[in-house]
Structures are given as C-alpha cells and as structure tokens.
C-alpha cells in the first residue's frame with residue numbers, strides 16, 4: 456500500500472493509503488453523506504475544485520459502470536473514503552472503482568478516520584486542503600494548502616461547461632423511467648434549451664424521456680442567441696463554485712425573464728435569484744447528501760432531497776418580485792424561489808438525482824405546466 460496524506464490549511468494532518476491516481480492535488484475539502492451514488496458524485500461537474508469525502512464507511516462495493524455517469528469524466532479534484540471495498544459485485548458493473556479513478560487521473564485516499572475529518576469540517580467550516588502521494592513533509596503540505604486558490608470569487612463554470620451547441624436525446628434508464636410512469640414522453644415536440652454550466656446528464660435525460668427536443672448551449676451564450684433557437688422554455692443547469700462572478704450568465708437570465716419559461720436547478724436557481732436582484736452567500740460547510748429535508752411551502756409537503764451546494768440564496772436579500780417556495784428544514788435556508796409575475800422558478804436541490812430519492816420529480820411537472828401555459 457502506498458502512503459498518502461490529506462493536509463488541511465489549518466494544519467490538520469490525516470495520513471492514510473493511496474488509491475486511484477498518484478500525485479498531488481489541492482481543493483476545498485467537503486463531505487457527502489449519501490450511502491450510494493459514488494459514481495454519480497464523482498462525475499458531477501459541480502464538484503470541480505473540491506476534494507470530496509464520503510461519510511458512508513465502505514465505498515466501491517458495487518463497482519462502476521458506463522450507464523450511471525453524470526458527465527463524460529470526473530471533474531472533482533480528489534476523493535476520500537474510510538475504506539475502499541476490496542471486491543465489487545453487481546451485475547451492472549463493468550469495472551472496479553480503483554481502476555476507474557486511475558484511468559481518469561483522480562487522486563484518492565482511504566484509511567483515514569472520516570468521522571473525525573467531517574466533525575472537524577462541521578466545526579471549523581469547509582477549507583482548502585491538499586492530497587498528496589508525493590510529499591510527506593507536513594510543513595510543505597500546509598504551505599501548499601494555504602497557497603491554493605479559494606472557491607470564492609472564481610469562475611469555475613468556464614472550465615466545465617460545453618463549448619458548442621449540441622442536441623441531446625439519451626433518455627432515463629429503465630428503472631427511473633418506470634418510476635416516473637405517466638410523465639414519460641408527453642412532451643409533443645416541446646423545445647427546451649439548457650444553459651450548460653456543468654450540467655449533470657440526468658437532467659437532459661429527464662427532458663428527453665418526456666419527449667422534449669433538447670438543445671444544450673454553453674453557459675456564456677447570450678439571450679439573443681438563445682431566443683434565435685425558438686425555445687419553448689429555458690433550463691438553467693447546476694454547476695461548480697461561486698455564482699456571483701458569473702456576470703455573463705446573470706445578464707443573459709435577466710434578459711430572458713418574461714420572454715420564455717425558466718427552470719433552474721442548484722447553480723441555475725442561484726443565478727436566477729441573482730438575475731432578479733437577490734444575493735448569495737457561502738454556507739459554513741454546505742449541504743451534500745441524499746437525505747436533506749425540504750418543505751414545499753405551496754403544498755406544506757416535506758420531501759427528502761439530494762443536495763450538493765456550498766452557496767445559498769440570502770432570504771433577507773430577496774427582491775419583491777421573488778417569493779420563497781421551498782425551505783431546507785435542517786437550517787431554514789432558501790431551497791426554492793419563484794418569480795411572482797414571470798414564469799420562472801428554481802430549486803437549490805436535485806429533483807433529477809440518481810440514485811434518488813425521487814420525491815421531487817414533481818418539479819418537472821411544474822416546469823411542464825409553465826411550458827403548457829406559455830404555449831396557449
């Protein structure tokens with residue numbers, strides 16, 4: 456076993472064993488409490504710039520496959536687990552996690568006490584860290600962690616968004632499609648243009664399963680270029696990092712408001728809020744996991760949601776045009792907004808999430824309702 460280390464900018468040192476690729480990488484150290492879905496987490500572009508720690512103690516037991524990916528390649532900085540399963544077993548698996556991470560050059564660490572790391576982050580807040588298999592000197596590693604760029608104020612979206620206009624036709628896998636039942640293939644040629652800020656692929660899969668024609672455009676496409684595509688609605692995707700520096704996207708969204716129905720997920724929800732005049736702020740350690748309770752204030756129902764965000768919309772900054780539709784029940788932060796006069800809404804969480812939960816699929820119906828209303 457090759458030794459490897461995680462060192463945080465505050466001097467905390469976590470020695471363990473290397474798996475995946477060898478080398479050295481810096482990033483913001485965060486944690487995810489999901490028990491399954493590690494391949495979806497690895498390939499979610501929203502983790503770009505971050506080192507992700509899984510709190511579930513054994514990871515890798517069902518291997519990896521070609522079907523469950525949320526993007527072509529992983530774009531996170533590093534990956535940390537308590538224990539890497541030595542064997543994997545699943546009929547859908549096409550390989551093991553260690554080989555997958557080596558192939559995609561992701562540096563990973565196992566054998567550390569992830570409970571103590573997570574308690575530390577919860578108390579002190581998310582911070583920069585360094586994963587290394589090449590440098591064993593703590594003082595040098597602390598200096599490198601301190602010198603690493605912070606997420607705040609940086610545009611990470613340009614590093615992961617698509618660079619050209621493409622069309623999308625891959626649908627949901629049979630398991631998920633089966634769960635959403637009647638909603639499948641009711642789109643009737645509706646054209647949805649997705650602004651890609653690092654979009655998870657399960658979102659266009661949902662749209663394609665509804666029968667929509669789906670066009671994906673780079674996140675820096677202008678409103679005029681989008682309107683030239685004659686969309687029936689525009690979707691604003693998830694994406695990495697701080698939403699505030701993305702002034703080009705905020706401008707585009709403010710110009711699209713009122714011209715076409717808009718639905719935003721996660722970063723898309725934050726950008727929609729910013730475009731309406733709200734502010735965002737950085738949470739202490741973020742929400743990442745598959746068991747975050749959210750209340751839909753319009754129905755009073757509670758849903759269990761998948762989340763992955765480190766920033767949030769500031770409730771006190773909301774302009775008169777926006778109303779809060781959803782609240783996170785753990786800390787009462789804003790989990791969804793709606794424009795009072797224009798057909799536009801966003802949620803801070805992931806209704807498309809695989810491996811689930813699927814409580815929030817109804818949000819795709821709400822988008823459909825806006826599309827239907829705009830069509831008449």
Ligand SMILES: NC(=O)CC[C@H](N)C(=O)O
Pocket residue numbers: 501692693694695696697698720721722723763764765766767
């Ligand atoms: N999943 C996302 O879209 C994340 C949004 C944003 N990067 C945040 O951390 O808050």
